[in-house]
Amino acid sequence: MMAKRTPPRPENDGAADFLARMYRRLVGATVLEFRWDGEFPVFTVRLANGQRREIGIHQDPEGNGPGFIAGLED
Numbered sequence: 507m508m509a510k511r512t513p514p515r516p517e518n519d520g521a522a523d524f525l526a527r528m529y530r531r532l533v534g535a536t537v538l539e540f541r542w543d544g545e546f547p548v549f550t551v552r553l554a555n556g557q558r559r560e561i562g563i564h565q566d567p568e569g570n571g572p573g574f575i576a577g578l579e580d
Contacts, residue, residue: 546572 534554541548546562546569553559563573 526568531553532551537551538547538558539550541550543562546564549561549563551559551561561570563575565571565573
């Protein structure tokens with residue numbers, strides 16, 4: 507039997523790892539509130555560890571415009 511080969515990892519894996527660590531914080535979170543702050547959609551959430559956070563949905567890390575979360579449409 508041949509040994510299982512692992513394909514080479516893409517160059518941007520550091521970014522993927524960073525995003526995975528950040529977004530995993532939302533697993534088990536509860537959305538407590540939604541508001542529009544005039545520019546961005548903002549959710550107040552309680553993370554699984556009990557910490558409350560406000561999460562703004564932006565199109566990029568610099569906040570150059572509001573973002574969109576796909577999958578919530580009817």
